[in-house]
Amino acid sequence: MEAHxxxxxxxxxxxxxxLFAEIATRLKxxxxxxxxxxxxxxxxxxxGFLAPSEVFQLLAEVGIILLLFDVGLDTDVRRLAxxxxxxxxxxxxxxxxxxxxxxxVSHGLFGFPLLPALFIGxxxxxxxxxxxxxxxxxxxxxxxxxxxxxLGAAVIDDILGVxxxxxxxxxxxxxxxxxxxxxxxxxxIGIFFALAPFAARIxxxxxxxxxxxxxxxxxxPTSVVSLxxxxxxxxxxxxxxxxxxxxxxxxxxxxxxxxxxxxxxxQDPDFAHRIENQLRPIAQLFTPIFFVMVGLSLxxxxxxxxxxxxWGLSLSLLLAAALGKLSAxxxxxxxxxxxxxxxxxxxxxxxxxxxxxxxxxxxxxLNPNVYAALVIVIAMTTLAAPLLLKRHYAxxxxxxxxxxxxAVGVGGxxxxxxxxxxxxxxxxxx
Amino acid sequence: MEAHxxxxxxxxxxxxxxLFAEIATRLKxxxxxxxxxxxxxxxxxxxGFLAPSEVFQLLAEVGIILLLFDVGLDTDVRRLAxxxxxxxxxxxxxxxxxxxxxxxVSHGLFGFPLLPALFIGxxxxxxxxxxxxxxxxxxxxxxxxxxxxxLGAAVIDDILGVxxxxxxxxxxxxxxxxxxxxxxxxxxIGIFFALAPFAARIxxxxxxxxxxxxxxxxxxPTSVVSLxxxxxxxxxxxxxxxxxxxxxxxxxxxxxxxxxxxxxxxQDPDFAHRIENQLRPIAQLFTPIFFVMVGLSLxxxxxxxxxxxxWGLSLSLLLAAALGKLSAxxxxxxxxxxxxxxxxxxxxxxxxxxxxxxxxxxxxxLNPNVYAALVIVIAMTTLAAPLLLKRHYAxxxxxxxxxxxxAVGVGGxxxxxxxxxxxxxxxxxx
Numbered sequence: 001m002e003a004h005x006x007x008x009x010x011x012x013x014x015x016x017x018x019l020f021a022e023i024a025t026r027l028k029x030x031x032x033x034x035x036x037x038x039x040x041x042x043x044x045x046x047x048g049f050l051a052p053s054e055v056f057q058l059l060a061e062v063g064i065i066l067l068l069f070d071v072g073l074d075t076d077v078r079r080l081a082x083x084x085x086x087x088x089x090x091x092x093x094x095x096x097x098x099x100x101x102x103x104x105v106s107h108g109l110f111g112f113p114l115l116p117a118l119f120i121g122x123x124x125x126x127x128x129x130x131x132x133x134x135x136x137x138x139x140x141x142x143x144x145x146x147x148x149x150x151l152g153a154a155v156i157d158d159i160l161g162v163x164x165x166x167x168x169x170x171x172x173x174x175x176x177x178x179x180x181x182x183x184x185x186x187x188x189i190g191i192f193f194a195l196a197p198f199a200a201r202i203x204x205x206x207x208x209x210x211x212x213x214x215x216x217x218x219x220x221p222t223s224v225v226s227l228x229x230x231x232x233x234x235x236x237x238x239x240x241x242x243x244x245x246x247x248x249x250x251x252x253x254x255x256x257x258x259x260x261x262x263x264x265x266x267q268d269p270d271f272a273h274r275i276e277n278q279l280r281p282i283a284q285l286f287t288p289i290f291f292v293m294v295g296l297s298l299x300x301x302x303x304x305x306x307x308x309x310x311w312g313l314s315l316s317l318l319l320a321a322a323l324g325k326l327s328a329x330x331x332x333x334x335x336x337x338x339x340x341x342x343x344x345x346x347x348x349x350x351x352x353x354x355x356x357x358x359x360x361x362x363x364x365x366l367n368p369n370v371y372a373a374l375v376i377v378i379a380m381t382t383l384a385a386p387l388l389l390k391r392h393y394a395x396x397x398x399x400x401x402x403x404x405x406x407a408v409g410v411g412g413x414x415x416x417x418x419x420x421x422x423x424x425x426x427x428x429x430x
Numbered sequence: 431m432e433a434h435x436x437x438x439x440x441x442x443x444x445x446x447x448x449l450f451a452e453i454a455t456r457l458k459x460x461x462x463x464x465x466x467x468x469x470x471x472x473x474x475x476x477x478g479f480l481a482p483s484e485v486f487q488l489l490a491e492v493g494i495i496l497l498l499f500d501v502g503l504d505t506d507v508r509r510l511a512x513x514x515x516x517x518x519x520x521x522x523x524x525x526x527x528x529x530x531x532x533x534x535v536s537h538g539l540f541g542f543p544l545l546p547a548l549f550i551g552x553x554x555x556x557x558x559x560x561x562x563x564x565x566x567x568x569x570x571x572x573x574x575x576x577x578x579x580x581l582g583a584a585v586i587d588d589i590l591g592v593x594x595x596x597x598x599x600x601x602x603x604x605x606x607x608x609x610x611x612x613x614x615x616x617x618x619i620g621i622f623f624a625l626a627p628f629a630a631r632i633x634x635x636x637x638x639x640x641x642x643x644x645x646x647x648x649x650x651p652t653s654v655v656s657l658x659x660x661x662x663x664x665x666x667x668x669x670x671x672x673x674x675x676x677x678x679x680x681x682x683x684x685x686x687x688x689x690x691x692x693x694x695x696x697q698d699p700d701f702a703h704r705i706e707n708q709l710r711p712i713a714q715l716f717t718p719i720f721f722v723m724v725g726l727s728l729x730x731x732x733x734x735x736x737x738x739x740x741w742g743l744s745l746s747l748l749l750a751a752a753l754g755k756l757s758a759x760x761x762x763x764x765x766x767x768x769x770x771x772x773x774x775x776x777x778x779x780x781x782x783x784x785x786x787x788x789x790x791x792x793x794x795x796l797n798p799n800v801y802a803a804l805v806i807v808i809a810m811t812t813l814a815a816p817l818l819l820k821r822h823y824a825x826x827x828x829x830x831x832x833x834x835x836x837a838v839g840v841g842g843x844x845x846x847x848x849x850x851x852x853x854x855x856x857x858x859x860x
Contacts, residue, residue: 001484003491004666010492011659021646031646055485056431061433062440216451216461216568219715222444225715229441236434243563270839276712284648285655285712 001055009050010059010289016042017288030386032131034345035288039295042301052296052328062294063286064130065232065246066225070283071133071142071151071275072250078147086150086332093331094153094346095160098324105316110309118168118368119360123374124321127353128350128382129154129243130290136345137384141395146338150345153328158241159189163350165359172363188238193248196231200252203227206272220278224253241352294350298379303372313373318380322347337392344392347385349378369394433487439480440489440719444555446472447718460568460816462561465718469725474732482726490723493716494560495662495676496655500713501563501572501581501682503706510578516762517582523761524583524776525590528554528754535746540739546800548598549790553804554751556591558812559584559673560720565816566775569823576768580775583684588671591782594668603791616670617788622679626661632684633657638701645652650708671782718722724780728809733802744803748810752777767822774822777815779808 001009016038024034042050050056080087103121108111112120132154136142167182207223228249235245253275304310329343356373360366366374431439446468454464460687471482480486498700533551535544542550566572569824637653658679679769683705734740759773787804790796796804 001490003488003672004663005671006488006491007495007659007663007666011656011663014656014659015516018649018652018656023638025645055488058431058433058436058485061436130538210452215455218711219448221711222448222718225445226448229437229444233437233441234432236437239776242433242437264775279706281648281651281708282712283714284764285651287648288652360725421699422743 001053006055009056011400012042012057013038013050013289013292014285017292021288026136026283028391030135032134032138032291033383033386035291036295036382038288039292040298040300041295042292043299044138045254045298045300050296052293056289059286060290061242062229063283063288066279066283067130067134067287067290068243068246069228069250070280070287071129071388072247072252072256073153073272073279074142075148075251076252079376080152083145083148083152083367086334087149088156089332089347090153090328090342091156091160094325094328095125095128096159096328099164101320101324102317103347104322106313109316110313112370115168115172116360116365118171119365120317120370120374122161122164122168123289123353123356123360123376124317124324124349125164125356126158126349127154127325127346127350128348128353129158129247131294131348131385132345132380133348134287135348135389136292138386139390141393144335144341146341146345149332149334149342153342153346155244155247158244158352159186159193161356162189162277165352165356169359171335172365185239189240192235192238192240193244196234196245196248197201197252200227200231200249204271204275208268211271211349220275221282224275225278226254284334294382297354303376304369307369310369310373310376313336313370314376314380317373317377319379321349321381341389344385344389347388348382350382353378431483436485437471439486442472442803443468443486443719443722444715444841447722450838453716454728460565460820462564462721463683463813463816464570464687465721468718469722470728470730471725472722473726473729475728475730480726482723486719486723489716489722491672492659493713493720494673495658496709496713497560497564497717497720498673498676499658500710500717501559501567501679502677502682503684503702503709504572505578505681505684510582513575513582515579516764517579518586519762520579520583520758520772520776521586521590524557524755524758524760525555525587525594527757528751529594531750531754535750536743539733542800545598545602546790546795548601549786549795550600550800550804552591552594552748553783553786554747554754554788554807555594555766556588556779556782557584557755557776558778558783559588559677560813561724561778561780561815562775563859564717564721565778568816569820571771571823574770574771576764576775578773581760583776585674585677585774587855588782589616590831591786592619592669592671595782595786599789614668619670622668622670622672622728623663626664626675626678627682629663630657630679634683634705641701641704650704651712651801654705654709655712662699692794722814727784728805733806734799737799740799740803740806741817743800744806744810747803747807751779751807751811771822773820774819777818778812780812783808 017035020034020038020041021031024031024037041047044051099121102123105313106120107114107117127150129151132150133142133147136144136147136150141147142151150329155232163182163186166185167178167344170176170178170181204224207219207227210223228246231245231249232242233245233287235248236242253272325346326340329339329346332339332342334342353374357366357371357378359379361368361371449466450466450468450471451461454461454467465779471477474481529551531551533547533552536550537547538545557580560578563572563577566574566577566580571577588846593612593616596615597630600606600608600611634654634657637649637657640653642647658676661675661679662672663675665678666672683702701806755776756770756773759769759776762769762772764772783804787796787801790804791798791801
């Protein structure tokens with residue numbers, strides 16, 4: 001690609017994403033919807049102006065890991081840990097139910113053989129962290145307790161999804177299932193998540209040290225982006241999705257990173273603030289590219305819309321996907337309003353689901369029609385969830401909302417003093 | 431390329447550039463030297479770890495236009511205009527002399543035919559704005575009067591170089607020279623430079639307007655980067671190097687942009703400040719990629735170092751290139767110290783020179799040995815100029831320097847009141 005046509009394509013991606021995001025906001029929809037639609041409009045579905053080329057695919061990957069880094073920066077580890085048990089329940093149930101329902105629908109109802117049915121079930125398991133968190137951010141809900149549950153659950157079910165993928169991939173190539181391989185993947189991911197934030201934290205102290213010494217400007221953008229890229233690469237090396245590496249790095253550099261080891265690695269709010277100020281514009285530049293590329297990868301024209309099977313299968317799977325996640329959320333404690341919000345936020349399927357579907361198609365396990373049905377399901381959950389979630393939040397009366405936020409404020413203050421946080425939800429649970 | 435190996439390569443580029451830049455600074459050399467050497471070390475010359483791939487080439491192009499944008503942001507249009515006549519003289523003489531000397535050396539001394547000799551002369555004409563300005567920035571001299579002359583002259587000789595390239599390209603393909611074509615290129619570039627800053631300024635007001643309205647964060651990074659990309663694309667469309675588009679956009683968004691039309695497009699220092707704060711980290715992230723890629727493109731191993739012709743030719747051309755630019759600087763008014771600084775700063779040849787050499791090689795006009803000699807000349811001017819310039823500036827006694835800066839301060843204050851600026855240099859000139 002020539003530089004000038006790359007410039008033109010990049011600016012069209014950025015401007016169209018922004019234009020559609022602004023229109024979406026005016027129409028009271030989350031802006032991420034606009035960015036996804038920008039991709040659909042520019043891509044093969046409508047204008048055919050852009051084909052998914054390698055360079056934009058790679059910039060999109062940088063966008064998604066920087067988004068997760070940004071989410072990590074804003075995450076309060078204590079609150080995330082507090083949401084831990086509820087998040088784990090939502091994740092495990094929300095992983096198993098869609099898998100079993102998807103498998104049941106395709107194997108029992110539509111008569112697919114074992115392996116394709118397992119792949120179809122797998123496609124429905126993992127929540128798209130990227131889309132879910134963008135929606136919660138768009139709705140100014142990223143700091144709510146339910147957002148913490150969703151974040152924790154999405155991270156966990158991404159990991160479970162990847163382990164399942166390793167299992168199914170083994171099964172599809174060797175005909176058997178190697179629990180040792182899957183155990184290994186799980187072990188490495190566990191080690192990674194246990195150690196990565198501490199390693200990243202230590203590296204960040206090295207960066208801070210050099211930042212005070214360096215005479216050449218630009219140390220923070222280059223070295224922090226390198227840190228994020230390194231952890232994304234490391235995540236991939238242990239078998240986890242790259243974006244989880246970005247999240248781990250963000251968590252470690254967050255102002256509210258909680259260290260059990262205490263004093264030695266003390267916080268420096270000023271440095272954390274500088275990192276936020278300098279990295280946020282970079283993340284904001286790259287992130288829309290990711291969502292446009294997701295929209296671009298949906299070729300709505302390639303789907304044979306006349307085929308009955310596609311509609312029947314996608315509708316059944318959509319039902320399975322939605323029911324599975326909503327039931328998972330209803331299992332945990334909390335107000336009905338909160339649990340519904342969690343369920344709706346868990347709806348979008350994204351990256352890991354697409355990896356399942358693509359691997360299934362490439363290896364010949366899934367035929368093009370089934371692949372199309374899966375893409376429709378992923379697209380529908382991705383486009384519907386933000387709208388449903390927005391409508392859901394709009395229902396809560398403002399006065400109750402303010403009371404609730406005040407309670408969270410009390411919880412936050414207590415948390416700082418080391419007391420149990422979120423007493424209001426504690427009361428609800430009892 | 432897979433995402434994870436892209437991440438790894440990108441982080442190695444960023445970290446090696448930073449490491450070598452820091453080492454260069456410790457050794458009292460400008461940091462850009464470190465970044466260029468990082469490319470040499472990582473590239474085919476030494477480790478062979480990285481090959482120049484499309485995606486990094488494109489990111490490097492973004493880096494150079496963002497660097498020029500950043501330079502434009504920092505440029506005071508009044509002072510640039512004030513340097514105008516001296517800059518024009520330096521540019522024209524510094525364009526003609528290296529061209530004639532280079533042509534003379536290769537045609538007269540080495541007996542090359544007309545066309546190759548013209549290409550060799552052309553390669554020596556254009557100063558590398560990117561490297562020159564990075565060096566002046568590294569030395570904290572970007573605000574000096576001589577830097578204004580260098581900036582103006584580098585912009586002008588880049589344009590002259592491109593016009594010459596258009597002429598020679600015509601000549602090499604059709605055997606004749608079309609002055610109409612060259613005139614057209616010059617006309618479009620003139621129109622572009624006359625109108626681009628105003629157009630960019632108006633667009634920036636639109637951006638500011640939407641910035642106050644938008645609820646989706648990230649408007650400034652995406653829209654300003656789009657603006658820069660658009661002007662780079664536009665510059666290419668009129669036949670100018672893309673980086674001049676980035677410079678024009680930066681000039682227009684600068685805090686010190688001077689508008690003859692007056693009141694309607696009034697300044698907003700807060701908005702300009704926000705743009706600087708948000709765009710600088712992005713430019714700092716991309717810029718090192720450019721310099722690493724320049725280093726990477728030099729394959730020192732591919733050169734047949736035993737060939738006498740290469741050495742004789744490169745030494746003669748190096749002399750021609752250096753003499754041409756230094757003489758051009760000595761022609762204008764100013765102190766000897768200042769004129770020498772201008773001459774040294776004009777030494778580095780870069781992008782346009784490489785385009786000449788590559789076009790000559792690809793079209794078969796230059797054989798590989800001549801190409802190697804030209805690359806050596808470009809590399810030597812690029813690596814030597816920063817060191818010479820640093821040494822030159824180190825010579826000036828501190829007390830005189832402080833007096834000089836005080837005089838510039840007075841000049842600046844007078845300039846604001848509309849009086850003639852830089853009286854100290856005016857005195858010297860009389």
